[in-house]
Amino acid sequence: MKPYVFIDRDDTLIYDVPYLNVPDKVRLTPGAGRTLARLRAKGFGIIVISNQSGIGRGKITLAQLEAVNARMKELLAQDGGVLDDIFFCPHTPDDNCACRKPRTGMLEQACAKFAVDLERSAMVGDSQADIDMGKAFHLKTVQIRLAGLNKPDAKADYTADSLENAFSYLCGLL
Numbered sequence: 001m002k003p004y005v006f007i008d009r010d011d012t013l014i015y016d017v018p019y020l021n022v023p024d025k026v027r028l029t030p031g032a033g034r035t036l037a038r039l040r041a042k043g044f045g046i047i048v049i050s051n052q053s054g055i056g057r058g059k060i061t062l063a064q065l066e067a068v069n070a071r072m073k074e075l076l077a078q079d080g081g082v083l084d085d086i087f088f089c090p091h092t093p094d095d096n097c098a099c100r101k102p103r104t105g106m107l108e109q110a111c112a113k114f115a116v117d118l119e120r121s122a123m124v125g126d127s128q129a130d131i132d133m134g135k136a137f138h139l140k141t142v143q144i145r146l147a148g149l150n151k152p153d154a155k156a157d158y159t160a161d162s163l164e165n166a167f168s169y170l171c172g173l174l
């Protein structure tokens with residue numbers, strides 16, 4: 001078993017663009033790639049957990065989502081950041097699925113695939129749904145409130161203005 005950082009995509013690893021379907025518009029948040037590299041060096045696995053209702057709504061195709069994710073991975077890798085996996089929920093709220101955050105289905109999928117030490121793992125994201133999902137799975141939670149984006153306080157265990165500034169807190173879980 002090893003610890004994992006479960007991490008949201010939009011407004012956590014990359015800046016949110018509604019229904020992002022163009023790889024050229026992918027922009028990493030400050031320090032995202034190098035912080036993932038430092039977390040891996042400390043022993044964490046890294047898994048992205050992302051709601052992508054644009055698929056269910058017909059706003060983006062699966063191929064477009066994959067192209068955007070590939071571009072994100074390319075940019076992260078330029079700074080040494082590597083992901084173990086990406087789980088996404090393609091459904092809309094009306095689908096009432098088990099995987100759309102704040103439901104925990106994607107975490108369950110991740111734990112079925114990887115040997116996760118939940119006691120030393122954390123959920124990191126910008127939104128209330130990220131924090132609520134993490135708490136429902138008894139994970140430590142970190143809210144990222146990027147400068148200038150005015151995110152409401154989601155009452156996480158820890159709050160930082162970038163992934164980089166959550167690094168020390170996450171290392172404290174080890």
Ligand SMILES: [Mg+2]
Binds near residue numbers: 008009010011125127
């Ligand atoms: Mg987000």
Ligand SMILES: [Zn+2]
Binds near residue numbers: 099100
């Ligand atoms: Zn779903």
